[in-house]
Amino acid sequence: MLTFLARRILIMIPTLFIISIVSFFIIQLPPGDFLTSYVANLAQTGEQVDEAQIAALRARYGLDEPFYVQYGKWMSGVMVGDFGRSFAQNRPVSELIWERLWLTVALALVTVVFTWIIAVPMGIYSATHQYSLWDNVFAFIGFMGMSFPSFSLALILLYFSYTWFGTSVGGLFSPEYVDAPWSALKVFDLFTHIWVPVAILAVEGTAGLMREIRANLLDQLEMPYVITARAKGLSEWRLLLKYPVRVAINPMISSLGWMLPGLVSGSVIVSMVMNLPTTGPLLLTALQDQDMYLAGSFVFLLSVLTVIGTLVSDILLAWVDPRIRFKGQES
Amino acid sequence: MSTPSENRITAVNSRMETLLDIRNLEVRFRLREGIVRAVHGINLRIAPNRTIGVVGESGCGKSITAKAMLQILPSRGKITAGEMLLAPRDGGPATDLAKLHPKGPEIRRIRGGDISMIFQEPMVSLSPVHTIGNQITESVLLHRPASKPEALDRAIEMLRLVGVPMPEKRVNAYPHELSGGLRQRCMIAMALVCRPRLLIADEPTTALDVTIQSQILSLIRRLQRELGMAVMMITHDLGVIAETSDDVAVMYLGRIVEQAPVKELFRNPKHPYTQGLLDCIPRFGKGRDQKLTSIPGSVPDPFTTVPGCPFHPRCAKRIAGVCDRGVPPLLSKVGPEHRVACVLYDAPRPEAAS
Ligand SMILES: Nc1ncnc2c1ncn2[C@@H]1O[C@H](COP(=O)(O)OP(=O)(O)O)[C@@H](O)[C@H]1O
Ligand SMILES: [Mg+2]
Numbered sequence: 063m064l065t066f067l068a069r070r071i072l073i074m075i076p077t078l079f080i081i082s083i084v085s086f087f088i089i090q091l092p093p094g095d096f097l098t099s100y101v102a103n104l105a106q107t108g109e110q111v112d113e114a115q116i117a118a119l120r121a122r123y124g125l126d127e128p129f130y131v132q133y134g135k136w137m138s139g140v141m142v143g144d145f146g147r148s149f150a151q152n153r154p155v156s157e158l159i160w161e162r163l164w165l166t167v168a169l170a171l172v173t174v175v176f177t178w179i180i181a182v183p184m185g186i187y188s189a190t191h192q193y194s195l196w197d198n199v200f201a202f203i204g205f206m207g208m209s210f211p212s213f214s215l216a217l218i219l220l221y222f223s224y225t226w227f228g229t230s231v232g233g234l235f236s237p238e239y240v241d242a243p244w245s246a247l248k249v250f251d252l253f254t255h256i257w258v259p260v261a262i263l264a265v266e267g268t269a270g271l272m273r274e275i276r277a278n279l280l281d282q283l284e285m286p287y288v289i290t291a292r293a294k295g296l297s298e299w300r301l302l303l304k305y306p307v308r309v310a311i312n313p314m315i316s317s318l319g320w321m322l323p324g325l326v327s328g329s330v331i332v333s334m335v336m337n338l339p340t341t342g343p344l345l346l347t348a349l350q351d352q353d354m355y356l357a358g359s360f361v362f363l364l365s366v367l368t369v370i371g372t373l374v375s376d377i378l379l380a381w382v383d384p385r386i387r388f389k390g391q392e393s
Numbered sequence: 394m395s396t397p398s399e400n401r402i403t404a405v406n407s408r409m410e411t412l413l414d415i416r417n418l419e420v421r422f423r424l425r426e427g428i429v430r431a432v433h434g435i436n437l438r439i440a441p442n443r444t445i446g447v448v449g450e451s452g453c454g455k456s457i458t459a460k461a462m463l464q465i466l467p468s469r470g471k472i473t474a475g476e477m478l479l480a481p482r483d484g485g486p487a488t489d490l491a492k493l494h495p496k497g498p499e500i501r502r503i504r505g506g507d508i509s510m511i512f513q514e515p516m517v518s519l520s521p522v523h524t525i526g527n528q529i530t531e532s533v534l535l536h537r538p539a540s541k542p543e544a545l546d547r548a549i550e551m552l553r554l555v556g557v558p559m560p561e562k563r564v565n566a567y568p569h570e571l572s573g574g575l576r577q578r579c580m581i582a583m584a585l586v587c588r589p590r591l592l593i594a595d596e597p598t599t600a601l602d603v604t605i606q607s608q609i610l611s612l613i614r615r616l617q618r619e620l621g622m623a624v625m626m627i628t629h630d631l632g633v634i635a636e637t638s639d640d641v642a643v644m645y646l647g648r649i650v651e652q653a654p655v656k657e658l659f660r661n662p663k664h665p666y667t668q669g670l671l672d673c674i675p676r677f678g679k680g681r682d683q684k685l686t687s688i689p690g691s692v693p694d695p696f697t698t699v700p701g702c703p704f705h706p707r708c709a710k711r712i713a714g715v716c717d718r719g720v721p722p723l724l725s726k727v728g729p730e731h732r733v734a735c736v737l738y739d740a741p742r743p744e745a746a747s
Contacts, residue, residue, distance in 0.1 A: 284467060284468075285517060286512050286513075286514055286517045286518040287517060287518055287519055287520045287521070289460075289465055289512070289518075290510075290512060290518045290519065290520075290580070290583075291520065291528075291531075292465050292504070293463055293465055293504050293505060293509065293510045294504060294505040294509075294531065294532045294535060294583070295501040295502060295503070295504035295505040295506060295532075295535050295536065296501070296531070296535065297496075297498075297501060298496050304523075305520050305523075308522055309520070309521065309522060312522070382522065383521075383522055384521070384522060384524075384567040384569070385521060385522075385567070385569050
């Protein structure tokens with residue numbers, strides 16, 4: 063198990079390295095660079111261009127140097143947490159990103175947990191009561207959930223909460239906490255607000271996961287090892303949870319890691335609609351503004367999250383499935 | 394020489410002592426395509442310390458009979474008639490297994506405690522994600538007042554008894570780390586760890602290769618003697634029956650068509666189906682993969698009900714106008730211990746009819 067872990071973590075290093083190159087390449091893609099468009103902007107509005115400052119910035123980011131030198135400079139900054147500067151907002155990227163990043167991760171994690179808590183029991187019930195009334199009801203809800211875009215669900219919810227209760231369910235904080243520094247009360251406030259976006263974001267995943275668990279479990283329910291366990295005298299509930307559910311859920315644990323980045327990118331539109339202070343809206347504006355250090359850093363950090371998520375799900379999978387652990391040891 | 398009175402007692406014992414008395418058991422599957430009568434009113438008495446072999450082509454209802462005994466039928470299958478009387482461990486009235494609720498606590502005490510079962514495919518009959526030790530100790534903890542370490546000790550002891558080398562190490566192994574033969578030994582250890590009174594072995598060697606087959610069969614036979622339990626050996630292979638059984642029941646389409654002690658059956662098979670099965674046993678010099686299917690025709694599809702004797706469409710000795718009318722009952726026509734369900738043996742014994 064330890065060698066397995068060590069190997070997986072070692073593999074992460076070149077992966078992250080390649081991702082950082084790709085991210086940086088994306089930064090460089092648009093013609094020209096930020097400073098040329100920055101200077102052009104300033105000139106257009108008739109402002110004085112401080113040639114010395116521009117030159118200093120050019121040197122700082124090595125904008126006239128070849129790709130690999132620029133990459134080296136950016137990367138050595140990234141190593142110490144300096145992701146460069148957002149030109150549009152004229153603030154360090156790191157300052158803009160961190161809070162939003164953590165809120166995004168928190169939103170995604172809570173959504174995943176919520177999805178599982180709802181989907182797993184529904185899937186188990188559907189599989190063990192195949193073709194029953196509730197199985198059909200869940201199937202109907204599931205297909206609705208999968209086919210209904212979550213941003214329109216968000217819009218509908220906003221509309222009704224506003225017209226019926228006169229309150230807005232947008233945002234992640236009450237107005238008085240939006241700009242307040244972090245405190246226990248602010249965390250509590252976050253938890254009272256996070257449920258609405260979580261519920262909206264969880265609908266689609268819940269529907270899919272429920273159908274998947276149902277299908278996997280149906281494959282397992284009459285497997286010989288389940289009959290063996292029943293023949294031992296185990297009660298149906300303990301039997302169900304210990305054997306077929308366990309085996310049916312295994313493959314889904316590996317998808318946990320991919321669920322995180324999927325949720326992060328999938329939540330962009332919902333976040334726009336609901337005005338959530340997550341990374342999605344900021345990334346979108348950064349891309350529109352060609353604010354490329356900001357955008358590139360986002361892409362890089364989200365990729366890092368994906369890699370970490372994949373690592374976590376690999377570890378989980380190896381932990382729950384001895385067959386995988388065994389293979390890892392063999393090779 | 395034994396005295397007449399001793400003789401009488403052993404005779405009474407072998408006649409009277411019954412562990413499980415199956416009477417007129419019927420199992421049906423209610424499917425969208427129709428009703429399948431998988432088990433069609435069978436009678437079977439299982440005696441302690443004896444091995445009863447149940448043999449027949451695939452699909453004739455052997456596994457379903459066994460699963461009905463433990464109430465672990467597939468979800469569409471139901472016991473629709475009959476009784477299965479299990480003698481109590483110490484006095485008291487017999488329990489009718491057919492009346493117990495399939496999910497209730499009574500039948501769960503009996504499963505693994507009084508009656509255990511091992512299955513055809515050791516590859517898939519053990520959970521892939523739990524250790525051998527976990528799966529065996531679970532049985533102990535379910536049926537015995539033991540702590541976890543005690544249960545583990547019992548598991549190790551049991552693995553040693555069934556000939557698993559290095560049992561202290563193997564309890565921590567997962568099924569995929571073991572060979573097919575070892576897995577079947579682990580299955581046997583799991584089934585026997587609570588000392589059941591009856592072991593149902595459903596084709597325990599069909600999925601194993603030949604050399605391992607005979608090892609497993611002699612292991613089951615040895616354990617039967619050592620632990621003093623009854624064994625129901627289910628197989629489609631008369632060779633397995635010859636190697637293990639004391640008595641044999643031959644099944645066809647959900648019915649028992651012939652029943653006799655093993656020697657009697659091999660020496661003097663009466664039912665044309667039994668004769669057909671025996672003709673198909675591969676002999677030395679012939680190919681081993683010659684199968685039972687050399688009886689002409691094949692098992693009809695389960696939704697059609699054959700009128701009259703179920704075997705008559707395939708039977709070379711069928712009597713038109715007789716065999717397609719009534720189902721012949723299973724009766725002692727050739728000897729007290731030898732019963733056969735075939736009209737061929739009715740005619741020459743007019744005294745039996747009176
Ligand atoms: N899960 C099931 N659903 C419907 N019918 C079944 C099922 N299992 C068995 N049967 C029916 O019961 C008959 C007997 O099956 P089985 O006892 O498994 O045969 P075998 O003698 O090979 O063990 C089969 O021919 C089939 O028609
Ligand atoms: Mg079978």
